Amino acid sequence: MKHRLDGDTPVGMNHFGFHITDTAATSEALTAAGTPKPAERFTNRPFAEYRAMDPEGNWFDLSEHGFGGPRAQSGSAARG
Secondary structure (H helix, E strand, C coil), rough: CCCCCCEEEEEECCCCCCECCCHHHHHHHHHHCHHHHHHHECCCCCCCCCCCCCCCCCEEEECCCCCCCCCCCCCCCHHH
């Protein structure tokens, strides 16, 4: 992601995330390791569904669907 310099924002890594296969299992593993429970992201950005924090206080995103956003479902359920 492009880093925008607004005010005194330090230059460096701005964002990172992980593409995971199971949000519930990943959340359970993170909390078992002593980190806060990942929080659902309430935003219109399609990049990730959850935000979490590592033991050093660094934020990161978690997504089952990946960077491109949720995929359209196929089959009769998608046709309504």
